[in-house]
Amino acid sequence: ISDELHAIRDLPAETLDGYRVCLKANIELPEEADHVLKYGAEGIGLYRSEFLFLTPGYPAEEETQYQAYRRVLEAMGDRPVTIRTLDLGGDKLLPNLQSYDEKNPLLGWRAIRFCLSLPELFKTQLKTLLRCSTEGNLKIMFPMISGIEELVNAITVVEEAKAECLEKGFPFNENIEIGIMIEIPSAAMTADILAKKSDFFSIGTNDLVQYSIAVDRGNEKVNYLAQPFHPGVLRFIKRTIDAAHENGIKAAMCGELAGDPMATAVLLGLGLDEFSMTASSIPLVKKIIRGSTIESCRILAEKIMECSSYQHVTFLVEAWMAEHFPDIG
Numbered sequence: 001i002s003d004e005l006h007a008i009r010d011l012p013a014e015t016l017d018g019y020r021v022c023l024k025a026n027i028e029l030p031e032e033a034d035h036v037l038k039y040g041a042e043g044i045g046l047y048r049s050e051f052l053f054l055t056p057g058y059p060a061e062e063e064t065q066y067q068a069y070r071r072v073l074e075a076m077g078d079r080p081v082t083i084r085t086l087d088l089g090g091d092k093l094l095p096n097l098q099s100y101d102e103k104n105p106l107l108g109w110r111a112i113r114f115c116l117s118l119p120e121l122f123k124t125q126l127k128t129l130l131r132c133s134t135e136g137n138l139k140i141m142f143p144m145i146s147g148i149e150e151l152v153n154a155i156t157v158v159e160e161a162k163a164e165c166l167e168k169g170f171p172f173n174e175n176i177e178i179g180i181m182i183e184i185p186s187a188a189m190t191a192d193i194l195a196k197k198s199d200f201f202s203i204g205t206n207d208l209v210q211y212s213i214a215v216d217r218g219n220e221k222v223n224y225l226a227q228p229f230h231p232g233v234l235r236f237i238k239r240t241i242d243a244a245h246e247n248g249i250k251a252a253m254c255g256e257l258a259g260d261p262m263a264t265a266v267l268l269g270l271g272l273d274e275f276s277m278t279a280s281s282i283p284l285v286k287k288i289i290r291g292s293t294i295e296s297c298r299i300l301a302e303k304i305m306e307c308s309s310y311q312h313v314t315f316l317v318e319a320w321m322a323e324h325f326p327d328i329g
């Protein structure tokens, strides 16, 4: 990264008029945590724990999991670390599980659905997370929550895991925060309900775009449709952030859009509290935040929420960027 971006590493992610947000890193492997601080990450907003299960030596034994989570917490000191429970299934099945042939794996047995149907596997992960919870600032996050029943069921398993920790005499943080990914349209539409049982939200735009526009991003015949600036997607994002704030919780984003410099001003204007992204994207996003006023971002966000097409949104965003940051984008 350039000297200019390096120079702002330790400066806050704050707009010219004093509006502060939080920039965190996404990681997939524990050792990545050692490198995120040099980009100015304020914590880990998404640790995709399924990668631990997909590496050789699977399924990750309790001890392997424990060491991995501890390593991330240790690297981050007292900074927050959000570990997402297994997002396996669909096309990422555990190799030792009988392969389950699904016609529509992305609409099938994956993530929290998979975990709730294998409660012992899920509980082992939760107990391991609880055991680590006294060693740092750990938060737990569930992927692919589609509605309140699933969230309530997942929380019940957390309660069971807590009871087992108590029984075994493992200390843990009783008040550990439990948040959810908002990445399914039904979750975004019921964000007001889900917020009452969640400590935070994190918007997963990769899946939210895929599911709201019904487009497989890996399919080259249709991936031109996968537009995060589609008004349908933007409305889900706005609704989620507003529902979080109306219920006194924070709204984060850990999908790719959070690290896209062309989206920074819009997301600020919509009120996003936390942006979590590939660590190397942090400096440029921070530069845009530090060079903007929240007021101009809010005006931009208001304008783009009235657009009827993603082309129009893109046009307005590009014009805003050309005016404020002619050297970016």
Ligand code: PEP
Binding pocket: 046, 048, 087, 183, 203, 204, 205, 206, 207, 208, 254, 255, 256
């Ligand atoms: C997302 O869907 O935006 C997300 C962050 O989760 P993943 O990319 O791991 O599905």
Ligand code: MG
Binding pocket: 143, 183, 204, 206, 207
């Ligand atoms: Mg996802």
